[in-house]
Amino acid sequence: MSNKAIDRVKYWGQLLGLPIYWLSFCVPRKKNIWLFGSTFGRRFADNPRYLYLYASQHRDEIRMKNGQAVRPVWISHKKEIVEFLKENGYEAYYYHSLKGIWYCLRGSIYIFDNYSKDISFWLSGGAVKFNLWHGSGNKKTNYDNKFDKVRHPKNLWEKFKYFPRRLSDEKPGHYTLATGPMMADIFVSAFHTTKDHIMQDGYPRNDMLFQTDYQNLLSGEETDTLREMQEKKKAGNKILVYMPTFRESENLFFQTMDLKKFSDYLKKNNYYFFTKLHPKSKLKEKFSEIHYDNIQNIGADVDPYTFLKECDLLVTDYSSIYSDYLMLNRPSVLFPYDFEEYSKDTRECYFPYEEYMPEVRAYTMDELMEQITIVMQNDTCAEGRKKLKDRIFAYTDGESAKRLCKKIRDELL
DSSP: OOHHHHHHHHHHHGGGGHHHHHHHTTSOOEEEEEEEOOGGGTOSOHHHHHHHHHHHHTTTTSBOTTSOBOEEEEEESOHHHHHHHHHTTOOEEETTSHHHHHHHHHEEEEEESSOGGGTOGGGOTTSEEEEOOSOOOSBOOGGGOTTOTTTSOSSHHHHHHTHHHHHTSOOTTSEEEESSHHHHHHHHHHTTOOGGGEEEOOOGGGGGGSOOSSOOOOOHHHHHHHHHHHHHHHTTOEEEEEOOOOOGGGGGHHHHOOHHHHHHHHHHHTEEEEEOOOTTOSOHHHHHTOOBTTEEEOOTTSOGGGTGGGOSEEEESSOTHHHHHGGGTOOEEEOOTTHHHHHHHTOOBSSOHHHHSOSEEOSSHHHHHHHHHHHHHOOOOHHHHHHHHHHHOSOOSSOHHHHHHHHIIIIIO
């Protein structure tokens, strides 16, 4: 049986889990057990990672009303993530293990960054759902994205086809994290929810861009990436990082770029260019095959917030990483080489793309090199970045995880 056929069987086999979901409402849940997961259970990353680390390192300080300390538990579909966390003294369980199933049934709250199936939709009945989400950008998302076939099926077949997916998607009763009033208004529409189910605070992942009172936990690959960036900087190089969003037209990158010419430009200016693709990108293998001394691809499992502070300049397009990078008030160059294709068949923007972000734009490789040179010598967008940061983020102090743990305990449970 082909992998595609196996995936289809798994997809439609989810319907057999509906009775399990209904039965999961009958299991009493313990308020001090908090469950965390990310990216459909496949990564230790993003906002859930950092809230989990804070809660784990301060569990004795986050006590429930009955005096019990919080028990943060990471649930993963990958055994290597579970083993990594356990080896470092954290509590984690494999999704398909007996203990994983038990804690999925007993946890009082599911904390995730996509949908409840980041942990386990089928065992989540009766638990509070808190979606930390994974971006405060300009891209229209979920119900606001007219190109989203799951939420905007065009015909009866698509309604039927995407029914299993819609089962575990966001619901009006879920809680969603927004980074400020502007994003709260957007998320009410995007998630089909109400203002009283939007919690406003900062993103825990952005705590890593400040001095914090909790420690990150780096994998071997993350440690190597960070060390390499730091060594390149010590050698006198400026660190540039390219972090595009996912879209169907991303393959146009290789039609736009002459990598040999670009590498020569980098060498001449003592720049080192790291690339970090979106987790859903289909170009990971192609980027990993780039072989130039000053161009290096960062692995898919490396969390960006482990190295972002080391970067001198960000090259991006429509990605919400730009919003988070505003915290550092360092220059960026926008590289929307496929803007026409992107806006036509992938996403629309909440605000006019040409006006929303104050940074310079490049649509060709020559323009990209020119703009990098200009902004590295004379950054004129600092004031514009500060104004946009204040629009997006109500909290910029590195204490978001600390506040959120208290809000979860006092307001959601």
